[in-house]
Amino acid sequence: MSALLQVRHLTTTFDTAAGVARAVDDVSFDLHERETLALVGESGCGKSVTALSLLRLVEPPGQIVHGSSIRFGGRELLTLPPEDLRQVRGAGIAIVFQEPGTSLNPVLTVGLQITETIHAHERVPKREARERAVELLRLVGIADAPQRMRSYPHELSGGMRQRVMIAIALSCRPKVLIADEPTTALDVTVQAQILELLAELRDRFAMAMLLITHNLGIAAGIADRIAVMYAGRIVETAPTGALFREPLHPYTAGLLRAAPRLDGPARPVAASPGSVPPATAWPPACRFHPRCPYAWDRCRTDEPSLLDGGPAREARCWLVAEPLRRKA
Amino acid sequence: MSRRLRLGTALVGALVVVAIFAPALAPYDPIAQLDLMDGRNLPPSGAHPLGTDLYSRDLLSRVLHGARVSLTIATIAVVLSITLGTVVGLTAGLTGGWVDAALMRAVDAGLAIPRIFLLLAVLALWEGISVLALVLVLGLTGWFGTSRLVRAEVQSVRGRDFIAAACAAGVGPLRLVLRHVLPNTAAPIIVSATLGVGYVILVEAGLSYLGMGVPPPLPSWGNIIRDGHPFLVLAPWISAAGGGAVVLTVMAFTVLGDGLQEWLDPRRA
Numbered sequence: 001m002s003a004l005l006q007v008r009h010l011t012t013t014f015d016t017a018a019g020v021a022r023a024v025d026d027v028s029f030d031l032h033e034r035e036t037l038a039l040v041g042e043s044g045c046g047k048s049v050t051a052l053s054l055l056r057l058v059e060p061p062g063q064i065v066h067g068s069s070i071r072f073g074g075r076e077l078l079t080l081p082p083e084d085l086r087q088v089r090g091a092g093i094a095i096v097f098q099e100p101g102t103s104l105n106p107v108l109t110v111g112l113q114i115t116e117t118i119h120a121h122e123r124v125p126k127r128e129a130r131e132r133a134v135e136l137l138r139l140v141g142i143a144d145a146p147q148r149m150r151s152y153p154h155e156l157s158g159g160m161r162q163r164v165m166i167a168i169a170l171s172c173r174p175k176v177l178i179a180d181e182p183t184t185a186l187d188v189t190v191q192a193q194i195l196e197l198l199a200e201l202r203d204r205f206a207m208a209m210l211l212i213t214h215n216l217g218i219a220a221g222i223a224d225r226i227a228v229m230y231a232g233r234i235v236e237t238a239p240t241g242a243l244f245r246e247p248l249h250p251y252t253a254g255l256l257r258a259a260p261r262l263d264g265p266a267r268p269v270a271a272s273p274g275s276v277p278p279a280t281a282w283p284p285a286c287r288f289h290p291r292c293p294y295a296w297d298r299c300r301t302d303e304p305s306l307l308d309g310g311p312a313r314e315a316r317c318w319l320v321a322e323p324l325r326r327k328a
Numbered sequence: 329m330s331r332r333l334r335l336g337t338a339l340v341g342a343l344v345v346v347a348i349f350a351p352a353l354a355p356y357d358p359i360a361q362l363d364l365m366d367g368r369n370l371p372p373s374g375a376h377p378l379g380t381d382l383y384s385r386d387l388l389s390r391v392l393h394g395a396r397v398s399l400t401i402a403t404i405a406v407v408l409s410i411t412l413g414t415v416v417g418l419t420a421g422l423t424g425g426w427v428d429a430a431l432m433r434a435v436d437a438g439l440a441i442p443r444i445f446l447l448l449a450v451l452a453l454w455e456g457i458s459v460l461a462l463v464l465v466l467g468l469t470g471w472f473g474t475s476r477l478v479r480a481e482v483q484s485v486r487g488r489d490f491i492a493a494a495c496a497a498g499v500g501p502l503r504l505v506l507r508h509v510l511p512n513t514a515a516p517i518i519v520s521a522t523l524g525v526g527y528v529i530l531v532e533a534g535l536s537y538l539g540m541g542v543p544p545p546l547p548s549w550g551n552i553i554r555d556g557h558p559f560l561v562l563a564p565w566i567s568a569a570g571g572g573a574v575v576l577t578v579m580a581f582t583v584l585g586d587g588l589q590e591w592l593d594p595r596r597a
Contacts, residue, residue, distance in 0.1 A: 055496055059487075090498030097496075102489040107511045116507070117497040168497055 003030035004208050005054070005072050005093075005176055011065040012046075012053045014279070021279035023049040023062070025232035031176065036202065036209040038219035038240075040255070041229035044276045047212045048098075050229070051180045054210075055089050073175070091121040094169035098181035100161035104153040110137075110164050111149030114171055121172045136167040141197060159190035166197065173205060180212045195222060216259050220244060225312075228252045231276060231287035234306070236315040248315035250292050286318070294325060333587030339580035347395040354389035359545045361385060369563040379565040381555050387569045390547040394573065397548045401463050402528040408467025410474055410521045414510075417478025422486065422505065432479070438472040444534060451540045462541060466528055474520050481513035488512075515592035519585050526581030533574045549573045 012024040024046040031037050039047050052058050054070055056077065070077040072092060077085065097103045105113060114133035118124060124132075130149070137145035140163040153161055162182065169177060179198060183191035199222050202209050213219055219226050220240060227237040228249065236249040247253040274291045277283060283290050289299040298318050306314040307321055319326050346353060356362065367384035370376055378387035420431040438446075450465050485491065486509060494508050529549075535541035536550025537557075544551055549570040556566025 052492075057492055057496055059492075086498050086500060088498075089496055095493075095496045097489060097493055099489055103493040105490040105494065105508050105512070107514075108507070113494075116494075116499060116503070120498045120500060120503070165493070168493075172498070 002074070004033045005031040005210075006069070007031075007054070008069040008071075010050065010053055010068045010070065012049050012058055012062055012068075013065055014063075015061040016280060018278070019280040022232050022282065023279050024053060025282070027229075027232075027234055029227055029234065029237065031208050031210055033175070033208055034202075034206055035225065036211060036223045038211045038213060038223035038226045039229060040213060040216055040219050040226055042214060042255075042276050044279065045229045046232040046279075047214075047229055048180055051095065051178050051210065051212050054178065055093055055095060056085060057095075087121060090117055090169075090174065091172040092174055093176040093178060094172070094174035095178040095180060096162070096165050096169050096182050099185050100158055100165050101153075101185065103165055104161055106153055108152075109149065110151050110153065110156070114149075114164070114168050117168050117171045132171065133167070136171055137164070139170070139201070140164070140167045141193075142167075158186050159194065162186060162190075162194055163197070166194075166201065170201060170205060174207060176208045176210065177202065178210045178212070181214070182211075183218065184214075191218075198222065216244075216255055228255065231282050232279060233287065233316065235288065235317070236309075236313075237306075238309075238313040238315075242310070242313060248309045248313065248320055249288075249317045250294055250319070251288050252315075254291075286316075288317075294319060296325065298322075330587055330590055332583055333591050336580060336582075336584030336587040339576075340584050343395060343399065343577055343580060346392060347399045350392040350396050354386075354392045356386035356389040358389040358393040358547045359385065369559055369566070371563070372565055378569045379563070381552070381563075381566050382559070387552070387566060390552055391549070391569050391573050394547040394549045394552060394570065395577075397459075397542055397546060398529050398532060398550075398573075398577070399525075401459065401466065401532055401542070401548075402525045404463050405466035405470060405528050405532075406521055406524045408463070409470030409524065410517060411471075412468070413471035413474025413520075414478050414517060416471065416475040418482055418505065418510070420475065421479040421482030422509070428479075432476070435472045435475055438469070443469055444531065447531065447535060448538070448540060451535065459542060459546070462532070462535070466532065470524060470528065474517070474524070477516050477520055478513055481516055482509055485509050485512045515589075518592065519589045522581055522585035522588055526578040526585070529574060529581070530578050533570070549577075 008028045010024055010027045011022065014021040014023055027050055029037065039050060041047050049058065049062070053064055056064070058064060064078060068078060072088060077088060080088065104110070111130065111133055114136060115126070115129040118129040118132060134145045134149060137148055142148050142160060142163055156164065182198065183194050186194060195218060198209070211219060211223055223240050225237065226240050226243050227234050228251065229235065230251050236243070236247070236252050238248070243252065244256065247256055285301050285303045286292070286295070286299040289295040292299065304316050304318050304321070306316050309315045309320045362380065362384045364384050367380055368382055370380040372379045376386050376388065378391060380386055381390070416431055416435070420428040446469050447465060451462070454461050491504065491508055494504055499508070532541055532548065533550035533553065536548045537554045539554065541550050542548035552570030553567045556563065556570065559566060
């Protein structure tokens with residue numbers, strides 16, 4: 001079965017004063033129908049740029065390098081003419097951004113922003129678009145939906161705005177929903193509600209979801225599969241359960257140790273030393289070696305490819321080839 | 329609504345009412361020479377609240393009708409220049425690159441020439457100035473500043489998240505510009521238009537004073553001041569009538585512009 005979304009060798013660079021930043025560097029992954037894939041990593045590792053690249057929303061000086069490929073439902077998005085691309089945006093692949101506060105146009109009503117998306121993709125009478133918008137607002141859990149149609153974004157709370165963003169994203173029944181840190185800007189209590197809502201709507205609309213988050217806990221609750229990104233590359237992909245039971249890449253292990261857990265004995269939270277290097281100067285060979293507790297000569301001279309690490313698992317780490325060194 | 333905005337609205341509203349109903353409000357025909365024997369350069373009195381001029385015309389009637397002429401010219405000129413400025417600013421701000429560079433250098437060139445000299449030069453070349461020509465010239469020389477303002481505003485708006493979000497939802501480019509970018513730049517455009525009306529009235533008065541504006545005997549505040557010029561010592565009320573009207577009107581539009589700015593964007597006030 002071929003995947004709904006096939007990303008191959010995606011490379012997005014930014015020409016900056018400090019040099020060329022390879023924000024996303026040779027990233028490949030598949031997203032199958034009705035599957036939820038979480039893209040996890042620290043700030044600056046290329047998650048969001050990956051999401052924007054999928055819909056060709058990267059603004060200059062950013063550009064997607066020749067040789068990259070994004071196939072959606074068998075069509076190559078990177079060579080799609082503008083009008084066809086516009087139809088894919090919203091109706092094929094929809095995206096919910098991190099900041100619901102700034103992602104809604106402050107001078108237009110909520111209702112107009114939903115119906116506008118519907119009209120952008122379908123020829124429907126105004127009345128029908130309006131009815132659909134009200135129904136969508138109900139679906140995302142907004143009370144008094146008909147009244148709320150006339151509200152402006154500043155009259156809504158952060159959680160409500162994110163619900164509106166989700167309603168807009170769902171308005172044309174996309175096959176893929178990209179959620180880029182959808183709960184980061186929200187209160188903790190609201191976060192849980194929004195995640196629950198996303199999972200529920202994903203099942204109801206039979207969508208595939210690409211969830212972008214820095215929070216492994218969020219990924220654990222909702223994703224079938226997790227891809228961990230570091231320094232512009234995917235360093236490990238695994239089914240969610242397996243990843244948590246036995247992380248193969250030391251970076252993944254570091255992320256897991258850095259997340260506090262409520263079950264199990266109390267232990268200090270440990271972070272990997274250092275931080276993500278700047279994208280204009282990724283370290284040579286294995287990009288994680290300066291922060292890796294296991295690093296040896298091979299890691300400093302050769303970069304591993306994604307090595308087969310068991311059923312449906314891959315990791316970009318020489319430890320997969322030389323497991324004995326893990327004990328040392 | 330602040331007091332300033334209320335005051336500005338009331339003053340400008342009153343001016344507009346005066347301009348519309350000038351024929352009903354004016355006690356005399358503004359170009360009728362009432363009494364060339366004994367009625368010239370009369371000081372203000374019960375019969376002529378603002379006095380009369382050299383040709384024994386009633387100054388109050390001339391000032392009231394002048395409001396019509398001045399406000400109409402200024403409004404049309406400003407609509408023209410704001411439209412031009414918005415189109416140019418929008419184009420420059422959205423396209424960027426060499427189009428933007430070329431347009432903005434042209435604007436720099438336009439701004440480098442003092443407007444009043446530019447106007448004098450153009451009007452001097454234009455034989456037998458008609459009011460229409462005056463409006464066109466005022467409009468065509470007034471958009472440089474606006475285009476810069478709009479360009480700056482467009483550049484800041486287009487980088488905002490909701491533009492990317494609308495684009496990601498598949499909203500088309502034309503709609504993106506008209507529905508999402510333009511309304512978010514409306515506040516400074518409105519403020520600039522309001523202040524522009526006051527400024528154009530001032531410029532028009534200046535041109536008419538120099539004899540290059542509204543052709544007599546049509547009353548405009550500028551040529552009322554001009555009519556009074558030879559008699560500044562003997563009959564100062566003539567120039568004062570036109571000058572007072574200009575001062576009051578420009579102030580009214582400035583107050584309204586400032587008030588609108590505060591009201592539309594509390595952060596920038």
